[in-house]
Amino acid sequence: MHLVGVSHPIQDARGKAAGRTRYAADLVLPRMAHVAMVFSTVPHGYVTSVDASQALALEGVYGVFHCFNTPEYRFNRYRSQYSQTLIPEEPVFARRVRFVGDRVAAVAARDLETARRAAALVQVEYQPLPCALTFEQALEGINCLEGESPIRDEFTMEIGTPPSLEEGLIAVTAHTELGRLHHAAMEPHVCVADYDPDLDELTLRSPNQSVHGIRTVVADMLGMPYSRVRVVKTTMGGSFGSKQEWTVEPVAAVVARQLRRPVKLVYDRAAVMRSIVCRGPMRAEMTMRFQPDGTLVSLDLDLLSDAGGYIANSSDYVHTLVGKMFRCYRIPYGRTHVRLVSSNTPVSGSFRGWSSPEVALMLEHTMEKAARVLDMDPVQLRLKNVLLPGERDPKSGLPMEEVRTRECLLLGAERFCWTEKRREDAAFNAASPRFRRGTAVACGGHGNTYYPRYNDFAGVEMRMCEDGSVQVEVSIHDHGCGTGMAFQMIVAEALELPIQQIRLKEADTAHTPFDFGCYASRGTFVVGRAAQLCALKLRDEILNVAAQKLDTTPDRLYFDGPSVRSKDSPEITLSYKDVSWYALGTLCRELTAQEKHAVRSNPGVTGTHFAHVEVDTWTGLTRVLDYLAVHDIGQSINPEMCAAQVQGAVQMGCGAALREEIEISSNGQSTCSLAKYHLMNAPDLPDIQVELIQDGRSQEGPYGAKSIGEVSFVPAAPAVAAAVNQALGSDMGRIPMTPDRIMETIAKEGR
Amino acid sequence: MKLDFFVNEEAVTLETQPQRRLLDILREDLGLTGTKEGCSEGECGACTVLLDDLAVHSCLTLAAQLQGRRVTTIEGLEKNGELDILQRCFVEEIAIQCGFCTTGMIMSAKALLLQNPHPTPEEIRTALSGNLCRCSGYVQIVKAVSRAADEMGGRV
Ligand code: FES
Numbered sequence A: 001m002h003l004v005g006v007s008h009p010i011q012d013a014r015g016k017a018a019g020r021t022r023y024a025a026d027l028v029l030p031r032m033a034h035v036a037m038v039f040s041t042v043p044h045g046y047v048t049s050v051d052a053s054q055a056l057a058l059e060g061v062y063g064v065f066h067c068f069n070t071p072e073y074r075f076n077r078y079r080s081q082y083s084q085t086l087i088p089e090e091p092v093f094a095r096r097v098r099f100v101g102d103r104v105a106a107v108a109a110r111d112l113e114t115a116r117r118a119a120a121l122v123q124v125e126y127q128p129l130p131c132a133l134t135f136e137q138a139l140e141g142i143n144c145l146e147g148e149s150p151i152r153d154e155f156t157m158e159i160g161t162p163p164s165l166e167e168g169l170i171a172v173t174a175h176t177e178l179g180r181l182h183h184a185a186m187e188p189h190v191c192v193a194d195y196d197p198d199l200d201e202l203t204l205r206s207p208n209q210s211v212h213g214i215r216t217v218v219a220d221m222l223g224m225p226y227s228r229v230r231v232v233k234t235t236m237g238g239s240f241g242s243k244q245e246w247t248v249e250p251v252a253a254v255v256a257r258q259l260r261r262p263v264k265l266v267y268d269r270a271a272v273m274r275s276i277v278c279r280g281p282m283r284a285e286m287t288m289r290f291q292p293d294g295t296l297v298s299l300d301l302d303l304l305s306d307a308g309g310y311i312a313n314s315s316d317y318v319h320t321l322v323g324k325m326f327r328c329y330r331i332p333y334g335r336t337h338v339r340l341v342s343s344n345t346p347v348s349g350s351f352r353g354w355s356s357p358e359v360a361l362m363l364e365h366t367m368e369k370a371a372r373v374l375d376m377d378p379v380q381l382r383l384k385n386v387l388l389p390g391e392r393d394p395k396s397g398l399p400m401e402e403v404r405t406r407e408c409l410l411l412g413a414e415r416f417c418w419t420e421k422r423r424e425d426a427a428f429n430a431a432s433p434r435f436r437r438g439t440a441v442a443c444g445g446h447g448n449t450y451y452p453r454y455n456d457f458a459g460v461e462m463r464m465c466e467d468g469s470v471q472v473e474v475s476i477h478d479h480g481c482g483t484g485m486a487f488q489m490i491v492a493e494a495l496e497l498p499i500q501q502i503r504l505k506e507a508d509t510a511h512t513p514f515d516f517g518c519y520a521s522r523g524t525f526v527v528g529r530a531a532q533l534c535a536l537k538l539r540d541e542i543l544n545v546a547a548q549k550l551d552t553t554p555d556r557l558y559f560d561g562p563s564v565r566s567k568d569s570p571e572i573t574l575s576y577k578d579v580s581w582y583a584l585g586t587l588c589r590e591l592t593a594q595e596k597h598a599v600r601s602n603p604g605v606t607g608t609h610f611a612h613v614e615v616d617t618w619t620g621l622t623r624v625l626d627y628l629a630v631h632d633i634g635q636s637i638n639p640e641m642c643a644a645q646v647q648g649a650v651q652m653g654c655g656a657a658l659r660e661e662i663e664i665s666s667n668g669q670s671t672c673s674l675a676k677y678h679l680m681n682a683p684d685l686p687d688i689q690v691e692l693i694q695d696g697r698s699q700e701g702p703y704g705a706k707s708i709g710e711v712s713f714v715p716a717a718p719a720v721a722a723a724v725n726q727a728l729g730s731d732m733g734r735i736p737m738t739p740d741r742i743m744e745t746i747a748k749e750g751r
Numbered sequence B: 001m002k003l004d005f006f007v008n009e010e011a012v013t014l015e016t017q018p019q020r021r022l023l024d025i026l027r028e029d030l031g032l033t034g035t036k037e038g039c040s041e042g043e044c045g046a047c048t049v050l051l052d053d054l055a056v057h058s059c060l061t062l063a064a065q066l067q068g069r070r071v072t073t074i075e076g077l078e079k080n081g082e083l084d085i086l087q088r089c090f091v092e093e094i095a096i097q098c099g100f101c102t103t104g105m106i107m108s109a110k111a112l113l114l115q116n117p118h119p120t121p122e123e124i125r126t127a128l129s130g131n132l133c134r135c136s137g138y139v140q141i142v143k144a145v146s147r148a149a150d151e152m153g154g155r156v
């Protein structure tokens, strides 16, 4: 391999460095109106009137749209496949508002400033309803109207066979409670919509994770033929799951159609934080039972989750969570009881890892406690219980294939100087009256596709140009981590062409083949594999055409770089260009290939992280001193980008463990400013080390690749949280471990 | 008000409101969309530009503060189709993912190198403390700035 496995700057790095790359907010269309939103100021209630007269009186205001003057358009923000039968629970403009930040009205004007000024002049009256802002209030059902139940979903799932004898087993129980997280993609949510009334065609441009998902939702909502709704994915300034939920697109679509002109809707940071989606809160009690030697025998999880204002994906999210429990450790028997409530708070939904990071916080917290109870070294305890090659995921039944968690643990412990660090910490803590240090490890697993929960496939088309360069049509949704470059590398590798000879644009329902979208870490594993197979098919096609030109059979020909040679006449060399010309000029057809790939596996993919922290017991502040992330990635396509993504996940995990939380005040207002929601910045973080273990290749991924984007986030917060508990000798399960919570723990436990 | 100032070394005259944000002047009035808006309140750094060689948040800088002053945006760094050394080092060190923080990050780094041509990694991290990157762990960004400083050898 000459390209795959060699680091390359991503396809648009130059444009981004120059400030030339266009994001959706940079787009300008002729006659374009700017849209500003009016959001609910009460957590629960009915909108009784909307008075837009003052807003409409402003010069340059084109219209104000709300539930009293617009057809009742409803949709489900989470629907991403035509076949999903989800209730369209969410109106574009709410009459019953369900949280502070729910959409009430949209104002369109000639410029953003006018739109915002007009939005502030819209008078909305509410008839308040009782609201639930906490788990307790939601469980009581104080926000339920007649016929509504406080428990929106409840199930028990058992996997494996229960241990025959409980006797002699050591049970360890841990409580974990997770707060709400903001994705904090630096680019806010945007949609530019354009409606052509003569053709009845709607075009939506937005940074999103599934153009076909949006198409199905918007076309069904508006009753338009799918073929008349075009969705284009724009350059994305980060997502982390937040652009997997359609929130701005339905609004922009409705306003553009009502106004019969292009519109641009840009949410500001406050709106993104409050009104789009957050990682929802969870409360868990987990019990693990071990044999005295540390072998895990069974696991019980009792989980309470809050969907927020709308159910959206929360029901699916918690169902998925159960499956994610079995992707790292050998758990002969697991029993889960889950309840889902709905409160009047921001909507919970997709977040990087889709419940794997949440379940890892629960598993690793319990594991950590178990190591103490069993008096075992945390690395040794994990080595005893991690899944090994040859074993299966008991939930899906699929083989874990060449999983390398064990190797990650061993390599990481050595590189991180695990034993020495733990010994030094103990000495440091004994001598320091103020600071406490802790070193901890955490493992976590994820998937590479949602198969076998649903069938998963991808299609790719390729055509060779007259000069032998190649155009690829594939619905990729690059989040900013260089999927585009990874795909160019995969295709260039297969065709033995230089990268610059491959052109590939992002998803556009008008041009690129059907695809489910970039989520569930399926991008490289599923779509990338389809691209590789399509390239190989194009190669066969090249040989077929070359054989016709040379009046021989393909098996008498072979590739020598990007050219075809004959086994029989060594002097003959045909370039791709020669073959392409022959196809076009003589055979009267284009050199093309079309291929699909339906997935049949979902191998184990895991990460093992090591964190070293120092807690200031006088202030409760925690510093991350040192960090190592080891990942079982199979073949990495673009290694330095993988490392950069892992480091980003660690940045996010450190924040999630120590400080990031959207809080809800007693009037239902939620944190909606980065001044109050603290991300880790450059001085907060150490030089994060990354090791990639690349010999645990997958059978199906391109060149043996497995996923990285989501799994890298899974063990991060658990490792940091465990290091804090190790430093303090505490058992905090409330995440994030903010300075206040740390001081409270110290006061309570007298450390 | 009538505003006379310089953007990327060119004289610009505009009729505008004194309280109009520099960010809107750049993006909307002048079409310089390389400067990004991530928070609108001075917290993310995506909108960073240079005002007389000092890094400022263009979302918090108003037209009234600009009279006669020099603004440099990301578009002003590239010279004759050649990226500035800092821009090139960001590309080559793989310091760019989604890119939404990148332009602001580069402008903050530019301001740093104008003040301190030989910063230590710690000084780089401090200078970039107002620029948030959600995609990375800042490792490649710090490396890119270090390398650019080395390559410039004191000439910024
Ligand atoms: S937009 Fe100016 S600092 Fe965030």
Ligand code: FES
Binding pocket: A186, A237, A238, A480, B095, B096, B097, B098, B099, B100, B101, B102, B132, B133, B134, B135, B136
């Ligand atoms: S590259 Fe995405 S925020 Fe920095």
